[in-house]
Amino acid sequence: MQMNRRNFLMAAAAGFGAAALGGLPALAGGGRGLDRIGLQLYTLRSLMEKDVAKTLAFVAELGYREVEFAGYFDHTPAEIKAMLASEGLTAPSTHVSMTHLNEHIDAVIETALTVGHRYVVMPWLAPEERGGADVYRTYAEQLNRAGEACRKAGLTLAYHNHAFEFEAVDGIEPYDILMGETDPELLKIQLDLYWTTKAGRDPLDYFARYPGRFVSCHVKDMRADGEMTEVGSGTINFSRIFAASEKAGIRHYFVEHDEPADAAASVRASVEYLKKLRF
Template sequence: MAKTNSKGKGGSIGLSRRTFLTRSALVAGGIAGSSLFPFAASAQSRRVDNIGLQLYTLRKELAEDFDGTLARVAELGFKEMEFAGYYGRSAAQIKTALETNGLVSPAAHIQWAAIRDNLQAEIDRAVGIGQRYIVIPYLQENERTLDHYKRLIDTLNSAGEACRDAGLKIAYHNHDFEFDTVDGVVPYDLLLTETDPDLVDMELDLFWIAYAGADPLAYIKDHAGRFSMLHVKDLSADRKMTAVGEGTIDFEAIFAHADIGGFKHYFVEHDNPVDAFDSVTTSIASVRGMRF
């Protein structure tokens, strides 16, 4: 089982800084330049290249002006969009809007109920948009019993087979509650150990795992290759969500473990920003400046 509380709640996420030898070894081994990892590399450092955005951050803006919002996002330099709703548009319309702005969408958040009740339609839509992942994003409060987690595991494994047959992969996105012990079990540990790693990936939300007081690096090391996607969002000293670079999380130390974790997609997000475009502008600038 992964260590879940190497830091108390509210503490800065420790995570040792990367070293020159680690960077050099990764580059020398060809890992940093591999197509599996979306960052540019040199002999000195790596950086995230294709920075993504979870569009839940801009849900109000998208509802008011879908095409204009995507255009602004592209102008800021984002490359990959993760959807959380399609605003009444078909897969073909979404794909056209993305292509118009030079964007792609690797993933979307789809509720557990939709996966249970209408999986094939969700697969067809994902394929039509050109996505690679369908992500279950959240559990309602009444779905957080141990029995529900076991049902979720069954859903993930069975949906994972159907997704694989369509060239997709199913994934699960965490909040903080998955790290709260339920009947003597840490649900996130159960999800990792009982889902088939060949069928099910994890989208690691760096804010929520930090908020829970758990150690992301412990999970990354103990479950290598499971974390194809990251939600890049920051935790302030007073335990609030903030723009990337304005909080306490050492993203560079986490990103330096991309080869171990299997990171492929980095989605900036803020759940409830005061000014959404101000937040994502600050966040993408911070991610661009990171070296690891």
Template sequence: MPYDHSIKKQKPELLDQQRRQFLKLSALGLGVAGLGMASLPVSADIKTAVTTAKVVPGLQLYTLRDLMAQSVTDTLKLVAGVGYTQLEFAGYYDQSPAALKRIMDSEGLTAPSAHVPLEVMQKELDKVIEQALVVGHKYLVLPYLMDTDRKTIDQYKALAEFLNKAGEKIRSAGMQLAYHNHDFEFVKLSGQVPYDVLLNETDAKLVQMELDLYWVVKAGLSPLELFARQPGRFPLWHVKDMDKAGGFADVGKGVIDFKPIFAKAEAAGLHHAFVERDQTDNRVETIRQGFSALSRLLS
């Protein structure tokens, strides 16, 4: 999704309820007990999964963009209170990289990954890399293509060329470039599948993939097919669920069968899995449910 940082799609009364809940939790110190996590029957299993699994539950902060716009510090306290230890940023919300690092350190958080819009990557890659090194990112991800950037297959070919060049520069700085999909990359243009162009015309060492499981299923494909075609190419996943109508659902509350997908995590090359939900009426419950469900899948 593009980063409009808006709350237009939230119902005002529901957003107000979330704000009151958010402030109440902040006043309580945002501990696990304050979030009601102690009442979850799988709490012990969650702790074991987080401490022993190679991959731990992460959170894409786009899910909390309205709360981030109010207070980055309080939002990251909330995230840590739920139990997350890894983040993926979608904008810094006017915070300096050094300030973000201090906040994360104080909450026991790291941010292995960050989304960087194409225009920013094209115009300010050196600055992006400099900031990423301060925050501690290991991956920089191109998250979305605007309509004007994806009208023709030639645009995807040009994008692949750019990604190779950017990926080389990012790799030389000790990080990895990745591309995040939606569903439009799987719609043929001039007889070719754009996602295939990106896979085949980029160097796997320079450009890896952040696979959004929801959007792959939405496109009518199986993540398992992609893993089989390009094993080890998918170190980052977005884990979001789908309701019966094809819309968004909290992880574990929808119709996507995640178990066979996670059974192939090693073959895919998974290093980090991030809960995300683009639109939700209760962001706090979404991240709680996501942490619980993803912990189960990773255990």
């Protein structure tokens, strides 16, 4: 990404305190569809930087019903809550850096409760924050601690993956450390379907291993060459994955594209595809 996600979260969060492998995309399937399609607003960060209210209005006009934040762009939590209400949107989830979870957990919780979030998601560990197995065991301890604080406040903490968690360190994959050494009652999972697939893993395998632990997912597609693309224009079989949502525990589906050529066109194309998807 052009902008380090951790730095983006730190800079934008001024409001604190004040396929599946293979397969082709399919519209055919069962009779169910998504009743609430969400959007991770990081995709529209260039628009959010200019005007949050207009961006949220645009998102609602496209047919999204939920959004997930990655910073509030100098707006207070109360202002964000009012903007959401004016557009008929809800924001069940927000992304918060590990630094904020460790150093500002009270402010994180206060902000989440004010805006109306139910989930606080740790989205990214920068390369310099990664290390050997013991580093991830330390993160597991920290996530358990933050998860307990969130639970006491009526919130749920979750972890969002990329591909690096599936690359073994000291003979073990960090993802297995994080899953095995965190309390399932204190830490849930937001599975990124693109990065999981990019890493050569099948989301359904993890749904089977950890049923009920996945509260949301990032809906991102992958081209045949492995690059990210708009939902429905790549190779991930979303019908197959979404059909297992109940087993996985997934309640929310957030479209995202990390580096779209045209952010507005990207989120429009993705939501139009998902409106028609059946599984």
